[in-house]
Amino acid sequence: MIQVRNLKKTFGPKVAVSGISFEVKKGEVLGFLGPNGAGKSTTMRMVTGFIPPTDGEAIIGGFNIVENPIEAKRLMGYLPENAPSYADMTVLGFLNFAAELRGLSGAAQKSAVGRAVEMCFLENVLHQSVETLSKGYRHRTCFAQSIIHDPEVLILDEPTDGLDPNQKHEVRTLIRKMGETKAIIFSTHILEEVEAVCSRAIIIDRGTIVANGTPAELKCRSVSAGAISLRIASGNAREIASKLDGISSVDRTTIVSESPVAIRVFPRKNVSNNDFARALSEAAFKEQWPLLELHTEEGRLDEVFRNITLPDTKASNK
Amino acid sequence: MKSIITIAKRELTGYFASPVAFVFIVIFLILSGFFSFMVGGFFERGQASLESFFAWHPWLYLFLVPAVGMRMWSEERRLGTIELLLTMPVTPWQAIVGKFIASWAVVALALVLTFPMWITVNYLGNPDNGVILAGYVGSFLMGGAYLSITAMTSAMTRNQVVAFIVSVVLSLFLILAGYPPVTNMLVSWAKPWIVEAIASFSVMTHFEGLQKGVLDSRDILYFLSVIGFSLFSTSVIVRTHRAG
Ligand SMILES: Nc1ncnc2c1ncn2[C@@H]1O[C@H](COP(=O)(O)OP(=O)(O)OP(=O)(O)O)[C@@H](O)[C@H]1O
Ligand SMILES: [Mg+2]
Secondary structure, three states, X not given: OEEEEEEEEEEOOEEEEEEEEEEEOXXXXXXXXXXXXXXXXXXXXXXXXXXXXXXXXXXXXXXXOOOOHHHHHHOEEEEOOOOOOOOOOEHHHHHHHHHHHOOOOHHHHHHHHHHHHHHOOOHHHOOOEHHHOOHHHHHHHHHHHHHOOOOOEEEEEOOOOOOOHHHHHHHHHHHHHHOOOOEEEEEXXXXXXXXXXXXXXXXXXXXXXXXXXXXXXXXXXXXOXXXXXXXXXXXXXXXXXXXXXXXXXXXXXXXXXXXXXXXXXXXXXXXXXXXXXHHHHHHHXXXXXXXXXXXEOOOOHHHHHHHHHHHHHHHHHO | OHHHHHHHHHHHHHHHHOOHHHHHHHHHHHHHHHHHHHHOOOOOOOOOOOHHHHOOHHHHHHHHHHHHHOHHHHHHHHHOHHHHHHXXXXXXXXXXXXXXXXXXXXXXXXXXXXXXXXXXXXXXXOOOHHHHHXXXXXXXXXXXXXHHHHHHHHHHOOOHHHHHHXXXXXXXXXXXXXXXXXXXXXXXXXXXXXXXXXXXXXXHHXXXXXXXXXXXXXXXXXXXXXXXXXXXXXXXXXXXXXXX
16 A cells, blocks of 8 residues: 655755655554654655655555645545644534545535544544643544544554553554554554554664564564573572573573572574473473573563664764 | 635634634724724815725735734644645645635625725715725735735745734835835936836736726736735745745
8 A cells, every 4th residue: 555665855964764665555554663853754744745755756555645646645644743733623623624625525524523533532522622622632633633534544653642541552452453454654652552553663763764574573683582581489599590501502691680589591593492491491490499480581672672773873973 | 626615614714713803804994994084084085985995905904914814824834734734635726725715705804894984985975886896806906915925925934923024025015116205216216117117016006096996907917916926936835845
């Protein structure tokens, strides 16, 4: 549904996005991650046709956003960053306006507005003017606008920004559900969200894609991925660690805490997780450590995120 | 077409939800009454016409029309709603025209509400209603010309005050280029044809004829081309300068 090829944007001498390509199919939810100023919003603005790209192209459902903007925009719903909306309108008036611009009228318009209101829990504020709404409600109003025409493609720039935990949960559930039938791109700074919602994630840093994969694949790139954590009720952490170091499949160990004893054990290369876990549990059995817990670390997205983007940030600060 | 109407409708609700439209209309009515009766000597003239009423319009509009139009695009930029509007399936041109029509309708409403003036002259004497109609048409067109200039300046900035000031200056230019005291001064050090050429760009020159009841197509064409040109520039500005 969405094909982005070599998209570039420069603002004067400043390069905001330098050659981004990706594709999103129907039934996929693509997460955009990246530090502040990485170019996430700029990319979305080009994909939605708000700003023209300096180079490259974005094709939405077969329509080039620059050459056939109206057809492409018809297929898309867009929640801009900071969720702008007309302050002087009521929520209902605003949604009706959006629906009319989307070409809806009469009964279809009414049911579309009703559906969006229900999905975004706006019943209580329908007749309130947008400027008197709280931030979260304003955000939801703008979100409602983006799904009002049940679009095939959804572009959401930080859709859960400013929402309370319950609403965050609702919106994630909604995105995941809509993602089954739509092509969705959304950006976020909340990494759990990526795991909870996305089928694929892209990490952008300083205008380029630095990682692209499923959340599980990305997590595998974490240093702690594949390590095994042990928790042992009593004993001397150092002694235990040095015993573990003696095992042939162990690469190194780190002591997470002394008491209760918690140790993270990293495998050597090419050791399968099963063999590794077995070796450790056999050692524990032999040494009669009172083992409380043994589990394999999946790796953590925040670790991956920092490893990929932090060196660059530091470098650019110099 | 439907999108234009939808956008115009929204703009109008915006105008009446905020006090902008009311303030404009009330002040326009008060000032136009004040100037034509007190300053313009409406009664002293002893003739049944609205000449003293229309004569003040170029000057009244100079400040009031930019005040109406300044929010047209600046506000969209400031609130960020321009990003919503331009990612809807509408062309920038539809948005520009829709917004322009809405603010022009506010000016039209203010003009319509001056009908007591018309009733008064008709009560007091036998004015030439054709002349009055031409005056209204001219005033309406002139308001549109000022508005289109304001649309252009307001597309340039997110700051309404800047938009207001720049459009007042531009409009003042259009007035002064054909304002007799200025043209008389120019004649002393420029060739007459140059002065005339400059004056032909002025709203004064073209409003004068209409105000006297001459519905000259060249005058009407002048106002329409000012509107067309300004709105075209607006579309260029909106297209090239969206994010800033
Ligand atoms: N209109 C503009 N003029 C000049 N520079 C701009 C403009 N818009 C964005 N930029 C620059 O482009 C870069 C990318 O900005 P962008 O808003 O895309 O970042 P982001 O990834 O969305 O960041 P955040 O996480 O803070 O939302 C930034 O360095 C920003 O300063
Ligand atoms: Mg952003």
